[in-house]
Amino acid sequence: MRNSNTLRFWRRHDAITAADGTHTSPAGAELNAACAAEGLRELKDCELKDYLLPEKK
Numbered sequence: 001m002r003n004s005n006t007l008r009f010w011r012r013h014d015a016i017t018a019a020d021g022t023h024t025s026p027a028g029a030e031l032n033a034a035c036a037a038e039g040l041r042e043l044k045d046c047e048l049k050d051y052l053l054p055e056k057k
């Protein structure tokens with residue numbers, strides 16, 4: 001991925017909840033969604049990207 005959101009996800013200590021070490025926190029869920037949207041935007045022949053909101057800057 002161009003911006004490497006995946007790497008930033010794993011570096012964030014607040015992305016995974018302490019309760020079980022598996023499920024994401026709200027901050028982790030938002031970053032996970034940003035990673036998915038970034039990946040969709042980079043696909044050349046994917047009509048789904050036309051339905052995404054503009055990127056947050």
